[in-house]
Amino acid sequence: MEFSNFDELRRAVHGLKAVPTAVIDADEQHVLEGACQAAAEGLIEPTLIGDTDIITRLLGDISCKNNFRVIHASDDDAMAEKGVELIEKGEVLALMKGHIHTDQFLHPVLVHHLQGKKRISHVFLADLKTYPKLLYITDAAINITPDLSTKMHIIQNAVDMCILLGVEQPKVAALSAVEVINPAIPSTIDAACLAKMSQRGQITGALVDGPLAFDNAISAESAKVKGIKSDVAGDVDILLVPDLVSGNILGKDLEYLAGAQLAGIVVGTKVPIILTSRSDPANARILSCAVAALLCHRME
Amino acid sequence: MEFSNFDELRRAVHGLKAVPTAVIDADEQHVLEGACQAAAEGLIEPTLIGDTDIITRLLGDISCKNNFRVIHASDDDAMAEKGVELIEKGEVLALMKGHIHTDQFLHPVLVHHLQGKKRISHVFLADLKTYPKLLYITDAAINITPDLSTKMHIIQNAVDMCILLGVEQPKVAALSAVEVINPAIPSTIDAACLAKMSQRGQITGALVDGPLAFDNAISAESAKVKGIKSDVAGDVDILLVPDLVSGNILGKDLEYLAGAQLAGIVVGTKVPIILTSRSDPANARILSCAVAALLCHRME
Structure with missing residues (x-):
């Protein structure tokens, strides 16, 4: 459940x-x-x-x-x-x-x-009146500027936790500012790779898509306007942020301006x-x- | 006014x-x-x-x-x-x-x-039920990974706009994930420099402080718990985000989860x-x- x-x-x-x-x-x-x-x-x-x-x-x-x-x-x-x-x-x-x-x-x-065998990372769980289910945000507290390989572990840690907490097949959005690959924005490249890593079985138990902008991840309507076809868009469980700073801003902002209740857990331990x-x-x-x-x- | x-x-x-x-x-x-x-x-x-x-x-x-x-x-x-x-x-x-x-x-x-003489940049204005005044967020749409000098122009553009819209001496928070200088987090270094640039008159018309985490910027109570002395903390007008991606996530999240109304303007033109x-x-x-x-x- x-x-x-x-x-x-x-x-x-x-x-x-x-x-x-x-x-x-x-x-x-x-x-x-x-x-x-x-x-x-x-x-x-x-x-x-x-x-x-x-x-x-x-x-x-x-x-x-x-x-x-x-x-x-x-x-x-x-x-x-x-x-x-x-x-x-x-x-x-x-x-x-x-x-x-x-x-x-x-x-x-x-x-x-x-x-454990993996890297350790941090997950915020957010309970929001404006989103229909618990939202997992990772990593906003431990890994400062994770590379692609670290991001893969960060996702897997959050996915394993999310499954333990009852989500059958977590939907993961690898966030950036846009939904297209832009070589000037490295997080779009990582996001594309992470989506493919999931398809190839390098990340298991989840549906991973990216790059997605925050609105595309969270809102099916917004994804539709932009013509994005995605199993994740609008129904995301886990938001992978590009780095610690953007994740920290997101988490604190949800807490202070969007009225979210937050819990914070270290996983991969x-x-x-x-x-x-x-x-x-x-x-x-x-x-x-x-x-x-x-x-x-x-x-x- | x-x-x-x-x-x-x-x-x-x-x-x-x-x-x-x-x-x-x-x-x-x-x-x-x-x-x-x-x-x-x-x-x-x-x-x-x-x-x-x-x-x-x-x-x-x-x-x-x-x-x-x-x-x-x-x-x-x-x-x-x-x-x-x-x-x-x-x-x-x-x-x-x-x-x-x-x-x-x-x-x-x-x-x-x-x-004009300066770089161009983007400002989101956010109207939030959970914050007592309009909040300016810059730059979430034009400059992807601004260096220190560009950040200085980005702040000045937003300050000039904010003054035109009636704020006498805008309070600017240079955001990062923490309030201390951490060489592993480059945005803390830029933020410290921007605060000093403001003191030295390289940015005019504003009070600039940083690094500040989002909660310290937005909440006087949070700043107090962390022992932060700042003219900006808890009463910020302008949030300088470290890069476009974090700003975009912040802006969209305010719009989609915190119920913000947003306006977007290019300035420095x-x-x-x-x-x-x-x-x-x-x-x-x-x-x-x-x-x-x-x-x-x-x-x-």
Whole structure:
């Protein structure tokens, strides 16, 4: 069953066992609030990593009475290392980024081979009143200027995740500014190759088309006006953005101006990794936990 | 007076003389509908350039009774050339792109020096229910991968337009994915330079800041959480996007998912040029005509 919004997704998680999750650099109020609320909703069972004194004080401030396990670590590297160690021991089944910078957070994940065979990448899930189903946007947070080969892995990671979340054959649009191949716009060339890679079986489980402009991807009417024949146009599940900057602008804009609710997950790893921005509201953290929890259960 | 939405802008145009405007490649239904409606609202006085037979038949089909001047031209180059010729003779004061491709449309504009001293660039104006004033996005349609110097001109063009439309000292955000300088993300470096160029007087009339992520630019609250001190953050007028592709994705996404009304104008030229996409609705054409008409009157 494919989810048309986060309410449906959260109903699917309801009643499942909370996922033991290490929260890295937890000594910040928004982070703790997110973790406490996600725990209260039975999504995760947090292990809080950071400065024990600060965490204890903040838990009092936000009136979070739960008796979470707290592990002391004083610098960012140590916190991230500790999280990976807990994963390797099987004591937790997911990681959650707290106030720590993404680079420092992900470093031990990459070094310690928590990644699978593929590259790791990031997926935003967006719940929009103006689109009939969850929209997946990748990669807006990890790979800065991916080459063609990396884009192929980014798509496959998102497709695998999307299938786990119930989409039978995800429709992927490789985005650019136009729907024709223009050698002056390299993302049109990558997009054409990615569409063909999908046809040749180099990307599996999905229908990939590109290049498509955003309006052609999202609107069948717009594609029709431009005379575009595509199985993807107007019914897209996954938007592959040309690079991190354009993806970041898109994601934030959907959140701040289009009223989208966003969840952010790192994929291509052996365990789901919850990765939200330091400025994200608590709700984004909870939704991300719900997605990670469902992935955890379905990856078993 | 700065406009908080297009209704206010249209009230400011109301009663002004319609601007004689050449519509290039007018023999397509959506184009003619837009031109006819803009004429009916007293914004433009169209001269229709294209295949006379087709134009006459289509005008009948859409029950447009006006007695517009129609000039025959059979291929795209000839149509665009004819438009520029009418500008040079002073017979029209603005150009409007019809069904023709942007490249072919703009070619004679550049060759015949209709541009001013600067580079030409494109500005989207967006009217959003979720933002308190008109938002200017540049450049999402002409300069594909602008270098630093071109970005400087792109900003100055938008600033000059924004001032003509009533914003006293436009606030410009040079967008990237993050608010810190990261050598791996070239748009952060350009953005830092553009902010300093503004301080040094290389860009005039505006407050420029960057790098800013989209959320920091648009939301004072988000900037506060990230500890960003900026005169621009949370009150931005003009968003400079890093390249055409990211700008195009942003503009189309605002239109299709955030419910924005968009107008599109080419600036840095001696006359306003109305440039909308072939898949844009009639309303986008009318709004663009309203903006062009107001610019025409205020440039006098």
